[in-house]
Amino acid sequence: MRNFSARADLHLHSKASNLPGGWFSKLIGCPESYAEPIEIYRRLKQRGMTFVTITDHNTIEGVLEIAHLPDVFISCEYTVEFPDEEAKVHVIAYGISEKQHEDLTKLRQNIYEFTAYLKHHRIAHTLAHPLYSVQGTKITKRLVEKMALLFDNWEVINGTRGNGVRHIEESIARTYSNWDTIRELEEKYKIKALRSREFISFTAGSDDHGGMDVGRTWTQVEGAKSLEEFLEGIREGRTQVDTERLGEERLINMITRVGYEHIKRRYHIPLEVKPFLDHIFMYSDNPLVAAGINYFLGVDVDRTQLVKKLMENLPFLAWERFLKRRSLRELAELALSLPFYAFPVFVKYAQKREEKKIKTLAKEFGISTQRTTKVAYFTDTYKEVNGVARTAQIMRKIALEEDMPFYFVVSSQEEFKEENLISLKAHLELPVPFYEELRMGVPSLMEVIDFLEEGEFTGVHISTPGPLGIMAFLAGKILGLRTTIAFHTDIPTYARVYTGDTDLENILWKTFVILANNSDRCFVPSEHYRSILISKGANPSKLSIFRRGVDTELFSPYRRQEDFWSQKLGKKVKRVILYVGRVAKEKNLDALFYVARCFPEETFVVVGGGPYRKELEERKPKNVHLVGYIRGEELAKAYASSYLFLFPSETETYAQVVLEAMACGLPAVVSSKGASHEHVEDGLNGFIATKKEDFVDRVGMLLYDEGLRNKMSAEALEKAKSLDMRKTYLDYMQAIAGMGRLAYENR
Structure with a gap:
């Protein structure tokens, strides 16, 4: 038959704790509690507490109001001073009489005399929240060791503090749970230990001042059928502690x-x-x-x-x-x-700031606060067609195959949860200017914080600086997690192209620099954009270049299909000059049109969609075909069935499509602006053009010299094969998690 378990909330306050709780409450004349003792009593009983007490600050007036009720015992939380330190702690005494309270009040200026009195009169007691500062006290290893000489019971769960330091408090307590260590401390500090037993046991309480959460954290003693047996269980260290959910709420x-x-x-x-x-x-x-x-x-x-x-x-x-x-x-x-x-x-920030101090103190005791690596990868785009989404999809696939601790997080009004893909509820969705395919979900910041904390994540990676990304960045900093970001898209330049507002462009660059400098690591996809960020004020030591490879099994010359474009366009086609990417102003497609007009007998194909398509349809040359989105294996066939790749965009941060084209054996003609040209060795596996006339000249060279085209095709294929997709992504993911390094890590 199971023993009866008696329980009580051993730390809570009523209206008798009537002093202001801080500078603001002092300013407005607000006490730290208005809770009526009778309300506390009723709520504690409703929540299953066997015994009831109230532990007001340095007074028993509150608990005396209900002392006549069944199962009530008198207690008090005392602020007690170390005479040999500039330090104060809170000590809670249980089951005391009014006379004992008077005596203890007089002894509060000397913790050694105060504790000796508790021991002499066999009063059950505990050291409240031992690692948290009381009235500005600096918690040091020296002070903690003196606490260990005095107290057999430590409060390790405090309802208002969260659960982040329980492990540390318990570990320190166990360090000083043997007589040999206690004797060493006596010799070290020349202080006689007042411990009654070898081990330190634990208590718990809600520390509630409002009356709403009393009884949600408790201490229990197995087999205690009476109040005296319960108090004896505390004195003898036969306590167990438990709690409902702890949180900032x-x-x-x-x-x-x-x-x-x-x-x-x-x-x-x-x-x-x-x-x-x-x-x-x-x-x-x-x-x-x-x-x-x-x-x-x-x-x-x-x-x-x-x-x-x-x-x-x-x-x-x-x-x-x-x-x-x-x-x-x-x-x-x-x-x-x-x-x-x-x-x-x-x-939440205030709680985590206190926890951070305690975790720093833990290092002095040799206590590790490291947790198993677990990374939350936040992206505002995942199911759409763009480079950022494609990167997230590839990384998720690799994480699943390699059993890597990466979880991919989006925000959507569509509720779904797939393996390592989580959608946080979007309270609203915002359209992205000039990007009609994408709507960004806006979750609650606290929901993002709760998700990271409850999921025990150690790292946060932001792939897009949209609402979700910004919230994830703030949440990561608040929780003290490793926080990294990626610069995938040249948003500042896009903003200037679409609005003509250079002030907006400068503001956005400053925003990116702030994010980069306040992250643990900022990943940029090219040397070109690394240099730009440094010129804008980014700290070089924060920047790392990540290069992504290409799937050479999917994108391959073997995907070539002789009649692919003839079937696609519904007419006989000999050679296709191909563009793949967004159909948008920043892609410089006017340069492609200029080239097309210079070669009216050739066929130019634009694969992709975007806000510029309708306008381009109205004024495109006859030999240009806009075919919309093509994906997967069909896209690989589109590349491999083309003759060369023309990519005039001047704002690319990486240009994955250039690598995909090269993997299919296409020489590429790219702009000298942006990062596209970093994939191309001019004259070897493609050409780099500066102005539209250069594009015409280079395209003409490849069209009229098949031998040159074939030679460049072979070199382009070798370049793509040299960047092993799986290895580059694995290296990138390890660097995000803090388990590896990339090029330019500390250049």
Whole structure:
């Protein structure tokens, strides 16, 4: 038969903790708690606590209000000073009398006398949140070792702190769980140990000040059937600790509930919103109001998550209202929603900043905080037809085949989850200017943070600087993860080409430089763009060049089909000069048209789609054919069945299509601007042109000299084969994860 397990939340506060909790609450005269003791008692019992206590700061007034109720014991959280250090800690004493409280209050200035009193009177106690600073105390190894000399119980789960340092606190406690080590510390600090037993055991509590999350973290003692047996279990170290989900929502609940109560006491809450706010902050429990809130949010969540979820959704709800009415009132509502949206992010940042300090301290104890590598690869485009999406698709395929810890993340209103491909819910989708095929999903920033934290990711890679990419970058920095970015697309130049606005171009370059300099590594696909980024202010030590190979099994001269283009175009075709890529202004397709007019007997084919297609259809030469998108094996046949590749784009960051053409045996004529020319050795496997007349001259040389064309074809094929696709992508993925290096890593 299983033993009875008694449990209690051993760290929580009521209205008796009535001092301000920080500079802002002091400024507005707001205490750190308004929670009524009787409300706390009822909620603790509802949540299955066997015994009930309240641990207010240096007072027992709150718990005395419910001391007459069944299963209640008196406790207090004391701020205690080290007389030999500029340091304070929090110590919680359990099951005390009013007289003992008076005595302990007088001893708070000397932790050694204070702890000796607890030991002498056999008072159960614990050291609260041992590695977190109390009133500006600097936590050092020296201070922690003195704590280890004094306390047999450490609180290792604190509901307001998150779960990020539990492992560290437990590891340090176990380090000092033997008498030999304790004796060494006595000799080291010339302090007599006050430990009662060899090992340090653990306690847990919600540390809740608002009343909403009490009883969600607890300490239990097996077999304790009475309060005295429970307290004896704490004294003897027979405790076990457990908790519901830990997260920033507890601090959010606590701060906002205290704030709501503060406002209620000073101002009038409109009757239209009061029932909803009272339900959200657990002052009432109306099923109809609950249903209305869930309908309004479009989600059904636990009440402990409701405040956070409401803050996450407010801007999107306000945006929808603004689009419907477009009035100043809705615009003001949208502006007011943004601070609420940002609040959970700031809370999470504050928690992670504290964790970072503790992880730094852990190194002094030789405790590793490293986790198994796991990378989240964020892309605003995956299923569309473009180079960025193709790169993500190839990397996902390799990750699956090689069992690499990469997970590919998009944001879409379409819900799906495939193996290592995750879609975060898009609260709205934004069209991409001049890129009609692509709509970028906008998730909630906190949902991105939660996804990374709950998934225990160690790295974040941003392949596109769209809404999802920017949020992933911020989330990675907030969580302290390895954060890398890729410069795939020359967005600043595109912006200038389409708008003519050089100021916008400069702003976008500055944005990219900020991202590069604040990342752990920025990957650029060519030396050309590495030089540009450096000239714009990027730190050279942050930049690495990643070169991608080409699939020479898919793209091969053996894919050639003699009548491919004749069938495709519906007429007899002898030779095809091919272009593959987006049909857009930045691709310099006017140069292709110029060349086509110079060779009216030849056939020019443009493969791809984009915002410029309609305009080009209206003014293209007769010998130019725009055939739209071609994919996969058919695209490989299109390359291999052509005569040469003409690519006049001046804004390419890598030009994967040039390599694909070369792998199919096509010599390429490319622009000297951008990065396309880095694949081409001028005069050996293709030509590099500077102006449109150069394109005409080089294309003519290849058309009229078949021997030259065939020689360049063979060299182009060798160049493509030298870049093994699998190896280049594996190297790139290892560099993203921090497990390998690429060229120009620290040039």
